[in-house]
Amino acid sequence: MSKEPGRLVIIGGAEDKEDRCEILQEVVRMAGGSHARVVVMTVATEVPLEVGAKYLEVFHRLGVADVRTFDVSSRENANARSAVKAIEEATCVFFTGGDQIRITELLGGTEVDALLHKRFEEGMLLAGTSAGASMMSSTMIVEGEPETNPRIGIVEMAPGMEFIHGVVIDQHFAQRGRLGRLLSAVAQYPHHLGLGIDENTAVVVENQTFRVIGSGAVTVVDAGALTYSNVRGLRENDDLALCGVTLHILPNGYKFHLRDRVPIIEKAERNSSKSEGTRS
Amino acid sequence: MSKEPGRLVIIGGAEDKEDRCEILQEVVRMAGGSHARVVVMTVATEVPLEVGAKYLEVFHRLGVADVRTFDVSSRENANARSAVKAIEEATCVFFTGGDQIRITELLGGTEVDALLHKRFEEGMLLAGTSAGASMMSSTMIVEGEPETNPRIGIVEMAPGMEFIHGVVIDQHFAQRGRLGRLLSAVAQYPHHLGLGIDENTAVVVENQTFRVIGSGAVTVVDAGALTYSNVRGLRENDDLALCGVTLHILPNGYKFHLRDRVPIIEKAERNSSKSEGTRS
Numbered sequence: 001m002s003k004e005p006g007r008l009v010i011i012g013g014a015e016d017k018e019d020r021c022e023i024l025q026e027v028v029r030m031a032g033g034s035h036a037r038v039v040v041m042t043v044a045t046e047v048p049l050e051v052g053a054k055y056l057e058v059f060h061r062l063g064v065a066d067v068r069t070f071d072v073s074s075r076e077n078a079n080a081r082s083a084v085k086a087i088e089e090a091t092c093v094f095f096t097g098g099d100q101i102r103i104t105e106l107l108g109g110t111e112v113d114a115l116l117h118k119r120f121e122e123g124m125l126l127a128g129t130s131a132g133a134s135m136m137s138s139t140m141i142v143e144g145e146p147e148t149n150p151r152i153g154i155v156e157m158a159p160g161m162e163f164i165h166g167v168v169i170d171q172h173f174a175q176r177g178r179l180g181r182l183l184s185a186v187a188q189y190p191h192h193l194g195l196g197i198d199e200n201t202a203v204v205v206e207n208q209t210f211r212v213i214g215s216g217a218v219t220v221v222d223a224g225a226l227t228y229s230n231v232r233g234l235r236e237n238d239d240l241a242l243c244g245v246t247l248h249i250l251p252n253g254y255k256f257h258l259r260d261r262v263p264i265i266e267k268a269e270r271n272s273s274k275s276e277g278t279r280s
Numbered sequence: 281m282s283k284e285p286g287r288l289v290i291i292g293g294a295e296d297k298e299d300r301c302e303i304l305q306e307v308v309r310m311a312g313g314s315h316a317r318v319v320v321m322t323v324a325t326e327v328p329l330e331v332g333a334k335y336l337e338v339f340h341r342l343g344v345a346d347v348r349t350f351d352v353s354s355r356e357n358a359n360a361r362s363a364v365k366a367i368e369e370a371t372c373v374f375f376t377g378g379d380q381i382r383i384t385e386l387l388g389g390t391e392v393d394a395l396l397h398k399r400f401e402e403g404m405l406l407a408g409t410s411a412g413a414s415m416m417s418s419t420m421i422v423e424g425e426p427e428t429n430p431r432i433g434i435v436e437m438a439p440g441m442e443f444i445h446g447v448v449i450d451q452h453f454a455q456r457g458r459l460g461r462l463l464s465a466v467a468q469y470p471h472h473l474g475l476g477i478d479e480n481t482a483v484v485v486e487n488q489t490f491r492v493i494g495s496g497a498v499t500v501v502d503a504g505a506l507t508y509s510n511v512r513g514l515r516e517n518d519d520l521a522l523c524g525v526t527l528h529i530l531p532n533g534y535k536f537h538l539r540d541r542v543p544i545i546e547k548a549e550r551n552s553s554k555s556e557g558t559r560s
Contacts, residue, residue: 147456149531174427174429174457175427176427176457180454183529217430217519219429228543241531248522250521251520265508
């Protein structure tokens with residue numbers, strides 16, 4: 001098992017489960033390949049049997065023999081002995097989609113919550129998709145209105161599960177027109193970087209950096225350098241004005257330094273970009 | 281009539297025609313109020329009778345007695361004597377929605393095209409919504425895929441009618457998830473500012489500046505300060521990587537200087553923002 005703490009795979013929802021399964025393959029690889037022991041947490045969904053069965057099938061197909069699902073429908077059964085044991089032995093815990101508030105309400109402060117943090121710090125891989133992505137951060141988007149301009153009232157925030165700090169995560173990003181709600185979130189909390197993760201796209205976090213995998217892109221919204229904002233004193237439905245937000249669009253293979261808030265451009269990419277400069 | 285050339289009202293589509301009609305009211309005011317003479321150009325749409333009748337009704341309701349519609353279904357009738365005369369006398373020409381390529385194909389290079397530019401430079405107000413907004417610039421978005429991450433191939437560009445330079449306009453912006461396609465456009469042509477105009481929202485251009493009116497916001501996408509882009513040498517469906525794009529979100533009442541590429545924050549707004557600074 002890796003000694004390096006804090007490995008996360010945060011997926012923007014609708015990851016491929018039939019074809020190349022690029023993202024889930026990477027989850028399996030990081031979890032130990034055929035030696036992986038995966039626990040699929042279906043706590044976010046109201047149809048845990050269906051969702052759990054699908055992931056069981058996919059992880060088996062990807063060569064993982066030891067996969068089990070763990071559903072939590074009440075805080076009482078969040079501490080089931082068998083589940084605790086499975087997490088103690090897991091190399092990866094995978095959170096499915098559903099409703100992120102179910103995750104924090106049903107797991108928050110339980111024995112499993114503490115154990116997840118302990119195991120995560122010891123190097124266990126944590127992965128999550130859609131709702132399972134949103135809950136990863138300290139502050140999470142609970143819900144919000146899509147396809148509209150930024151206003152305070154279009155986004156509801158709440159404390160998340162705190163596996164990663166300094167970011168707010170949104171998923172199904174391009175597909176559901178969520179720029180407005182992510183901007184509304186970071187306008188209120190410019191300390192947080194907004195990570196808008198497209199469907200079938202993921203950020204893989206290790207050592208204060210992330211890299212992007214999958215077929216879409218990650219939109220990093222940085223309100224740290226705002227030159228003007230009218231956010232203070234605004235009421236719910238007033239329109240936000242924001243000047244000087246910085247945006248980075250990072251597709252597959254690109255990297256970002258979370259603490260320094262800058263993309264990491266590898267030499268090869270710089271050179272290929274420069275070598276084109278001779279075109280006239 | 282104003283001696284100031286270059287007055288445009290560029291509307292992001294779906295402007296209110298039933299309730300307060302804030303945007304169309306402003307068009308009427310700028311066109312001379314009850315003395316306005318408005319020509320509604322239905323060239324973009326394939327249902328000109330229906331669309332024309334609607335605007336006739338609205339402009340009459342807003343107090344304009346002299347409104348006429350002008351349809352162009354072939355390049356031949358683009359130069360109809362009666363139409364030319366109407367434009368010669370108009371205080372405002374209003375372009376409806378439809379397909380922007382119809383506007384450039386049917387009007388481009390005709391007598392009416394030349395006359396529109398002449399009258400526009402003399403101070404006649406030009407307004408357009410949706411397709412009638414897109415065609416205003418020198419380079420226009422013809423069509424593009426919504427709700428996806430930026431790629432070269434998702435946006436098709438073509439020369440527009442050249443009433444405004446240095447911008448690329450997109451409409452129905454937040455409502456149709458068009459950040460990706462506007463980024464794809466400005467990544468290729470970073471000289472152009474991207475203006476993403478929401479529905480029932482407009483930019484009013486005068487003297488190299490614009491102000492925003494309506495219920496949504498204008499998203500200004502400035503790729504001028506890009507710190508990295510992989511756009512050169514990319515093929516159609518390759519994913520774009522863009523670092524350091526600047527974004528401004530400007531709702532009703534906010535202003536922007538087009539040549540200097542900066543928002544204009546009025547004193548009152550600055551002060552109200554500062555006066556909140558004492559909260560502890």
